[in-house]
Amino acid sequence: MMTMGELPLDQVRTLLAVVDEGTFDAAAAALHVTPSAVSQRVKALEQRTGRVLLLRTKPVRPTESGRVVVRLARQLTRLERDAYAELGLSGAGAGEPTRVSVAVNADSLATWFLAALTRVPEEPALTFELRREDEDHTAALLREGLVMAAVTSSRDAVPGCSVRALGRMRYLPVANPEFAARRLRGAALVEALAAAPVVAFDRRDDFQDGFVRRLGGPGAAGGRRHFVPTSEGFVEAVAAGLGWGMVPEAQAEPLLRVGRLAELAPDSWVDVPLYWQQWKLDSPALAAVAEAVVSAAAEALR
Template identity: 80%
Template sequence: MTELPVDQVQTLLAVVDEGTFEAAAAALHVTPSAVSQRVKALERRTGRVLLRRTKPVRPTESGEIVVRLARQLGRLERDARAELGMSGTAEATRVSVAVNSDSLATWFLPALSRVPEELRLCFELRREDQDHTAALLREGLVMAAVTSSSLPVTGCSVRALGVMRYVAAARPDFAARHLDGPLRERLPNAPVVVFDRRDDLQDAFVRRLRRGGGASTVRHFVPTSDGFVEAVAAGLGWGLVPEVQAEPLLAAGRLVHLAPGRAVDVPLYWQQWKLDSPALAAVAQAVTATAAQALRTQ
């Protein structure tokens, strides 16, 4: 038998979402023993261990595939009920999307405003670095993502959005104090603003200037896009600022460009579940149309 019984698939999802077999049993209105039996039956059917019996319970790599299937089945059922005009479909359709902070602060929200209101969508946005949003797709936690990976996640389609350009910038007096001299020699020792501990953009930029090393260990972590830009403009350190956010500050003299001609281009892609879903199709259309206007071409 190769089919995956829906009740077993939905039970696995409940265990992952609720974190324990007992909580899943309460949510499904069955006994913990019934939950355990369904999960074991599904593992026998697939020939794979699907859950790590930790607290909270976590899916294995194989379990993530089944969890993603369960969420997709739920999405298809809600779309079908809405198209059939069945009772209980008055609530808005929820669309979960992973998006990086800089896109969220610049062009992504205007994209969502272009989705037709009559579709009655509500959005659940999960902020994550563009290098890591694909992981949320693999785990089935989001339906779509803005990502830096052109390699599609299994079960997903991918399309290019454009390039987000970053420029190295600092406050004029900061540059005069810390960067008076050859940039490749002074920049590695100058205080730097970094988004978070996974942000490698500034270190990679320094490595492009000179082999080895990275940016200074004197670094300020500012994990919001607007806060990051303000930290650079306040003179806490230098940083790579999205071009669209840097331009008005450069024009006003609040920032200076540290390395004209050495911009950093980060290609962005839209990945989404391969579903014939009106909700996802509308969001994808709005996102790609807005990105075509807001981002540079690749």
């Protein structure tokens, strides 16, 4: 059986460079070697593992086995940088800010998450690479090794990761008051919601449909469906009267107070539990981010 010690680090790092840069030529430029050398290292790694690790598309994409090696490469890079920093030694990445990649859902990004990052201590110096993704899909980015941590709706730990509960984000069914009076009057609410125009984040977003089904209806597919793929734009589209939608409580409350939004079912809402998942690494940078996020979430979420 092959041990991880048999995977040459130069080959592992080369695979990571190809995935990050998207092409063999770009990876060669980043590594200051020839494209031929990059190709030979990747082929040697595939022969050593006995698996195809890359799909030679444009951009290249890792296979399922390749994602395992990519995740290993990112973790090794993180540990190496932390070790150099703690020892005060020069080396790969020495003197550069530590980059922390996190997957986070759009609604958290628009409400509480950025404020959480301001709580991270200034030392050691960090930079953040945020990947916006639906909370139901952020765990996949962890699994693929594309991020070190994620705000996710899954409490089931991704292999090699730890999980901490953050709290619940509450969503309210709301609409522009004039829209509600025009479109939702004179019928049972569930029937009116199922037939009225609705705002969705993207084509994967069935949150509004799920709410109507919870009320006993067939979903929200009977009316027109508008797709608005930003959290702020989604709220503005609902407030402008394009359709009704499920809006985070933190974004809805200011607009409810000034009359730009009206609650459609004051006794009904949806609470989405959120969790923080991160690699199981003894990394000071990752630990500092985790503590800041958990602390901010305790104040912002239910």
